[in-house]
Amino acid sequence: MxxxxxxxxxxxxxxxxxxxxxxxxxxxxxxxxxxxxxxxxxxxxxxxxxxxxxxxxxxxxxxxxxxxxxxxxxxxxxxxxxxxxxxxxxxxxxxxxxxxxxxxxxxxxxxxxxxxxxxxxxxxxxxxxxxxxxxxxxxxxxxxxxxxxxxxxxxxxxxxxxxxxxxxxxxxxxxxxxxxxxxxxxxxxxxxxxxxxxxxxxxxxxxxxxxxxxxxxAAADTFTITVKGRSAHGARPQEGIDAIVIAAEIVTALQTVVSRAADPTDPTVVTVGKIQGGVRTNIIADRAVLEGTVRTMSEASQKRVRALMGSVVRKITEIYGAEHEFEYKTGxxxxxxxxxxxxxxxxxxxxxxxxxxxxxxxxxxxxxxxxxxxxxxxxxxxxxxxxxxxxxxxxxxxxxxxxxxxxxxxxxxxxxxxxxxxxxxxxxxxxxxxxxx
Ligand SMILES: [Zn+2]
Ligand SMILES: [Zn+2]
Structure with missing residues (x-):
């Protein structure tokens, strides 16, 4: 309320x-x-x-x-x-x-x-x-x-x-x-x-x-997640940090923010509506950008989802040694x-x-x-x-x-x-x- x-x-x-x-x-x-x-x-x-x-x-x-x-x-x-x-x-x-x-x-x-x-x-x-x-x-x-x-x-x-x-x-x-x-x-x-x-x-x-x-x-917020990796030859992944793989893990992990962390009786939606990254088939992408919307009914859920998203993005990028930006705009x-x-x-x-x-x-x-x-x-x-x-x-x-x-x-x-x-x-x-x- x-x-x-x-x-x-x-x-x-x-x-x-x-x-x-x-x-x-x-x-x-x-x-x-x-x-x-x-x-x-x-x-x-x-x-x-x-x-x-x-x-x-x-x-x-x-x-x-x-x-x-x-x-x-x-x-x-x-x-x-x-x-x-x-x-x-x-x-x-x-x-x-x-x-x-x-x-x-x-x-x-x-x-x-x-x-x-x-x-x-x-x-x-x-x-x-x-x-x-x-x-x-x-x-x-x-x-x-x-x-x-x-x-x-x-x-x-x-x-x-x-x-x-x-x-x-x-x-x-x-x-x-x-x-x-x-x-x-x-x-x-x-x-x-x-x-x-x-x-x-x-x-x-x-x-x-x-x-x-x-x-x-619902309250309707928007977010932009930027994953900053390191480019390398597509056949030598060990020399790069693949922003696309990291972005994929983030998209998957965001699904559990809703299914496992939000109160099921308090409706919450997290949608990644846009994803962009990479240059061509044989180059490891140094950058991927995810954009989406968060819908919540209560301020408690809004705060919780926002905080959890931040830590998901931070921890997953950390595992791979990538950098990130997480921009969250309340609407x-x-x-x-x-x-x-x-x-x-x-x-x-x-x-x-x-x-x-x-x-x-x-x-x-x-x-x-x-x-x-x-x-x-x-x-x-x-x-x-x-x-x-x-x-x-x-x-x-x-x-x-x-x-x-x-x-x-x-x-x-x-x-x-x-x-x-x-x-x-x-x-x-x-x-x-x-x-x-
Ligand atoms: Zn209208
Ligand atoms: Zn309308």
Whole structure:
């Protein structure tokens, strides 16, 4: 479990949540009906915007037109809009008609370097760039949620910060960016938010939401191991130090770091994804480079794996008299859904969807930089089914054929609108000492 250190302004909320798990505070029926009416009213436009963003995908830290479009849509409505946050990010603050706490909703805006291979009428016009991870849907759904909540803002008890984040897939080489930079640039600070919500489209049936308390995704780190041996004639190995043989032993030994040293109940993956070395058939290689990724759910496992890898590399190279370099870079932490917030929001989700459409999420070893937001304040991240139920399967995320079913858009707007209103209501009730029945 990742210990949270909520900012001072959140301390009261955190303490009260921990002391008394709150009862669900469903959105009033009248407000719920207004939300549905606003979704109906805005849906055609949001789908149009989603298709426009899909046709004009932009890579991480280059989301200039996407950001411009979002800011241009929200500014005239009176939201306080900041642009250029974490390079190309947009932060839009909606002040509700009634006083209360603040919560945030986050969408990512970046596309991938993938050549689209669909036959959609709105396929990418940008060669080699595609919204293959569905961030076009995320941006549109969160924009749509902002329009809906703005239209019912007299019923909004507090403030909602909408975050449109660049570079979730990682910034370009040598650049800073993503959710981490959004946090460092204060996106959650003004006003200080008490909870943050986010979601991802997922190849599950339309109408379902997948969600779990606790671990959602893994921490994703990368490593580079360089073995430095000594070159010699391929027929006179006794005169060299063979970096390739040493590298092979390291690859094998790394498998036992997971199978023999990691706790089997605490998921851990070590993958060597790239190996390079050598010059030609009859030369002993003086150098081999291994690159890979480490995925862990807990900080304990992350620390242990890192230390063990270091000693495996050091000891194996030592046996052969080789030198080495071991570079380990920590990346996205694990996305961790705050258990108190998850418990408080589960009845909202179950009420909206019906129990059989709220599907338990099985933690995955994928990475998602929402983790940086959820580490700063209590977070809740869920997955929205976008598979046409008439199809048994659909191309996965990052595939050139990925095509989420747009009929999920209104449900995404509905779920986020309810989560936000419910979280504001729950927080203000708790802060003022009123307890639910
Ligand atoms: Zn992705
Ligand atoms: Zn994604």
């Amino acid at each position: 990742r210990p949270h250190r909520p900012a001072l302004a959140l301390a009261v909320l955190a303490a009260v949540l921990a002391a008394a798990p709150p009862a669900a505070r469903a959105v009033e029926p009248k407000t719920a009906r207004r939300i549905d009416a606003e979704i109906d009213k805005n849906l055609a436009e949001i789908v149009k915007i989603r298709r426009f963003i899909h046709m004009n995908p932009e890579l991480g830290n280059r989301e200039f037109e996407t950001a411009r479009l979002i800011a241009a849509k929200l500014r005239p409505l009176g939201l306080e809009v900041r642009t250029g946050v974490a390079k190309t990010g947009v932060v839009a603050v909606l002040r509700g008609g009634q006083p209360g706490p603040a919560v945030a909703v986050r969408a990512d805006m970046d596309a991938l370097p993938v050549q689209e291979a669909t036959n959609l009428p709105y396929k990418s016009l940008n060669p080699g760039v595609m919204h293959a991870c569905g961030h076009d849907v995320h941006s549109s759904v969160v924009l749509g949620t902002a329009l809906v909540l703005n239209a019912v803002k007299d019923a909004v008890k507090g403030t909602v910060t909408f975050l449109f984040q660049p570079a979730e897939e990682g910034p370009p080489e040598g650049e800073d960016g993503g959710a981490d930079l959004m946090v460092r640039e204060g996106a959650l600070d003004d006003p200080p938010v008490g909870a943050v919500f986010g979601f991802h489209v997922w190849p599950e049936a339309l109408g379902t939401v997948l969600f779990a308390s606790g671990n959602v995704t 996205n932490p694990s996305v961790f859904n705050n258990p108190e917030l998850a418990a408080a929001m589960t009845p909202t989700l179950a009420g909206l969807l019906g129990k059989d459409r709220l599907v338990p999420w099985k933690p995955q070893m994928i990475a998602e930089d929402f983790a940086f937001l959820a580490r700063k304040v209590p977070g809740l991240y869920f997955f929205l089914g976008v598979r046409d139920p008439a199809q048994r399967t659909m191309p996965p995320l990052h595939s050139p054929a990925f095509s989420p079913d747009e009929r999920a858009i209104p449900l995404g707007m509905r779920v986020l609108s309810h989560l936000v209103l419910d979280a504001l209501e729950t927080q203000s009730a708790l802060a003022s000492g009123r307890q639910g029945p």
